[in-house]
Amino acid sequence: MKYFLSTILFLLLNMLYAQNTKSPSGTIALDFKLTPSGQPSYVVKYKNKVIISESTLGIKLKDKPALNVNFEIDNLKNSSFNESWQPVLGEQATITNHYNELVVALSQKDTHIKMNIIFRVFDEGVAFRYDFPKQKDLNYFIISDEVSQFNLTEDHKTFWIPGDFDSQEYVYNETLFSAIDTQKIDLNNGIGVKSISGKTTIQSPLMMKSPSGLYLNIFEAAVVNYPIMHLDADVKNYKLTSHLVPNAIGDKAYLQAPCVSPWRTVMMSDDARDIVGSKMILNLNEPCKIDDTSYIKPMKYVGIWWEMHVGKSTWDYAGSQNAQNAADGQLKPTGKHGATTENTKRYIDFAAKNGFDGVLVEGWNVGWEDWFGNWKEDVFDFVTPYPDFNLDEVRAYAKAKNIKMIMHHETSASVANYERHLDRAFDLMKKYDYPAVKSGYVGKIIPRGEFHDGQTMVNHFNFVARRAADYKLMLNSHESSRPTGYSRTYPNYIAAEAARGNEFNAWSNGNPPMHETILPFTRLLGGPMDYTPGIFEIKMSYYDKSKTEQVHTTLVKQLALYVTMYSPLQMAADLPENYEKYPDAFQFIKDVALDWQDSKYLEAEPGDYLTVVRKAKNSEQWFLGAITDENARQSEIKLDFLTKGKKYKAIIYEDAKDADWKKNPIAYKISTVEVTSNSKIKLNLAPGGGTAISFEPIK
Structure with a gap:
């Protein structure tokens, strides 16, 4: 009887603490409550129709009790926010950031650990994140899993790519949610490094359309010091659960309170234009942290790049490893090297004649002969040109034509090596007046065992952007984790690839005609793409x-x-x-x-x-x-x-x-x-x- 009365009392208190928060227009509503086991849960409605049915939330810790049950509500705080801000560069000169916010302060009964869940409800959708305040019972901690759910109500048409920890360069599959199966996709697709994690693990952003015509998108924003979130699909029950990318020993994230998780986002509308035009992901990121943004300028460029993809020239100077290791120890040219001084001048002339801003040159630096596929650490030093590329001569010629050169840093996915050389590489760029760098991460990540989408690499990509800002340089990353709006905070992170780009059409089964009609609803929600x-x-x-x-x-x-x-x-x-x-x-x-x-x-x-x-x-x-x-x-x-x-x-x-x-x-x-x-x-x-x-x- 005592247990029964306690349960009734808990349910009554839980009903008392159930909270409803609506978007500014009232179109979208979020209901929060604790389940009978003290687990946080939420429901999302669009025009009074349930879109996300009751979905539970929580974090699992390594060597500590999980933060997903036995919670009590300490406090509920509601607020509204409405601002307009001006991006340095963007699709529009002014962006409105308008939402209603609910902060749920929780404490776990047994451990006394405190955790807040912050909800923001926009007219485009909802977002939530986990917030760990400074406290004596939680300082350093390791996340072993995140169990955020997104439970759907129908068998949506779904545009998905497999949950690959190392690549997003896939063609999108258009199937019903119930038909998601990564084992049925064509893997003869030109992708060099694949790390597909499960039969029904897929990537976000996930674009869907309900049978009744509602558009739905699940993504994340402001991924900082945290791994990328993929999604585990329960195809029979139309459920999704967060799947964090692990590090080399299986841990997901190393954190210290106070800290926050990225935002988990659910966008929805009965008009697809609202999804593709949404600035919700940008709005969930911190404002610009760069004081002087005068150097951040748009650039239209040409470059020594496509000619390598079509086989006209090569990135390497000497061809095979044997050619490099000749008896006299000197590089022996093959005659097909694209990044020569004379060829670069030809591109500079073309750019100047046609009013372009810059010229990119790939393959200018030593090291291209033998690294690909060899998981080799010390490949590039990012400062030593091949014998047929004269940095001084190219700089003088470009300056005379009023053309800016774009540096290329292929890291060979050897991240530690790049970080060791980064300042010297940026010093060289400043010396030769290169305002922007295109970085590349082709291959398996070094340190070995890390993935492109893990916490280590997320931190690296963001660090390079911040370090570039110190040098007043712009960054365009390729083969990086997909952006989640960080370009609002560091707008010198001017673009990224992080999806299947145009190059795949040159040497693989290519990108089907529908590909470019999907990317604006998925990859481009997180930031500009260098397609x-x-x-x-x-x-x-x-x-x-x-x-x-x-x-x-x-x-x-x-x-x-x-x-x-x-x-x-x-x-x-x-x-x-x-x-x-x-x-x-x-x-x-x-x-x-x-x-x-x-x-x-x-x-x-x-x-x-x-x-x-x-x-x-x-x-x-x-x-x-x-x-x-x-x-x-x-x-x-x-x-x-x-x-x-x-x-x-x-x-x-x-x-x-x-x-x-x-x-x-x-x-x-x-x-x-x-x-x-x-x-x-x-x-x-x-x-x-x-x-x-x-x-x-x-x-």
């Missing part, structure tokens, strides 16, 4: 008749990607001579802006199509990008975003009537019409195609 668009010679048989690989888009879709795939760092990735063959189409790449006053998503459906229009900062110019999957599409766009009373010249780059990504990808036409805010334009997109439009005010 390297702008390929005009679509078929690789152009370089070698025996090749069957190709880019899975039309030429015009490559133009549209400069608008749909946001980045303030954009590469015109093809060879200069290929652009010179199509100067009228190349004009759009020359004209398109990189930093935006405003962005409006006009049409959106993940996996199918996307149309966005953006206004250049401090300008009346607008640019439109529209893309589709493998299906041809037609739509009509109202131009009511244009300033009323002004006339504009619309230069329309569109697929020709017989264009097709596979059969006839380079067919396009260009037309010019006069328009106003009252006008409409019909879009005709070929299979795998797109449309790009520039709107110039008529004076």
Whole structure:
């Protein structure tokens, strides 16, 4: 009887402490309560419909009791927050950050450990994080697992990639949630290092659509001193549980109170445009910590890069290891090295002639001969050029042409080696006036046993951004963990790859036409992506008749990607001579802006199509990008975003009537019409195609 009365009393107290918090508009509601076992739980509703059913929360500790049951509520605190802030670079000049917050202060009855759960409810969705205050009963601790649940209510259509601890460079699978199975995907996909963790472990951000038409996205924000969160899917019961990436000995995170976890986010809307246009991930990160941001500028660049992917030249100077280890100990050139002084000058000339900002050179430094696949630690020193690349001569030539050089640091995933050399490498960049660096992490991570997505590597990627800021340098990371909004805090972290980029089209089964229609709903929610668009010679048989690989888009879709795939760092990735063959189409790449006053998503459906229009900062110019999957599409766009009373010249780059990504990808036409805010334009997109439009005010 005593136990029964105690249980009733607990339930009554729990009902008393049940808390409801709504978004500013009231559209989204979050209910929090403790279960009868004292476990934190939450429910999310959208327009009064349950979207996330009761889901429990908690943290498991190594060598300590788990922080997931036996909690009591010490305090509940509600507050509201509303601000506007200006990103240094971005899709819009001003971002609104408006939410209602609930802080639940908990203490565990047996251990007396205190843990807070902070909820924020936006009009786009909800976010929560774990907060460990300073306390005598918890100082240093090790997280062995996080058991945050996201329990769905329906068998959603789901866009997923496998939970690979080392790579996000996968083609998205579009299946029902119940059909998720990483063992059924094609692993002959060009990815060099794979660490897939389970049959139904998948990555976030996870984009979904319910049978009733609700769009749902599960992600995370502000991953700092913590591993990346993947998700374990219970495909029979439509449940998801957080899956943290381990370190070399199986631990997940080493922490010291006071500290916080990253935010776990659930976005939702019945309009897909709300998801793709959301700034919730950025808003959940800390404000900019850089005092002087004057050096952080958008860059449009070309580079010695694509020619290696298509086999015209090589990154290495001497070819095989045997060539390097000749009798006299000298490097013996193969004659195919791309990063020569003379070739670099050719790219500088092209950049200067066409109004570009910079030139990237890959393969300029010694070490490329024998490292790939060998798990070798001391490969690059990041300061010693090959004999045919003269740093002084290149600097002088670039300066005379008013072109900035972009440094390339391939780390060979030897992270400790890179950190040992980092300051000397950045000193060299400052000496030779390189404002930005592209880093790479190809291969298995050294220290051995670590993963690209583990706490160690997250800390490394963030450290490099912070150290670059000390030198007033911009960073563009490749093969890194995917961004979670850290570019708000360190906007010199100007871009990253962290997804399957355009390069895979050159030497693998490539990226299907729907790929670029999914990335804005997934990878790009966390920050700008260096996708390297702008390929005009679509078929690789152009370089070698025996090749069957190709880019899975039309030429015009490559133009549209400069608008749909946001980045303030954009590469015109093809060879200069290929652009010179199509100067009228190349004009759009020359004209398109990189930093935006405003962005409006006009049409959106993940996996199918996307149309966005953006206004250049401090300008009346607008640019439109529209893309589709493998299906041809037609739509009509109202131009009511244009300033009323002004006339504009619309230069329309569109697929020709017989264009097709596979059969006839380079067919396009260009037309010019006069328009106003009252006008409409019909879009005709070929299979795998797109449309790009520039709107110039008529004076």
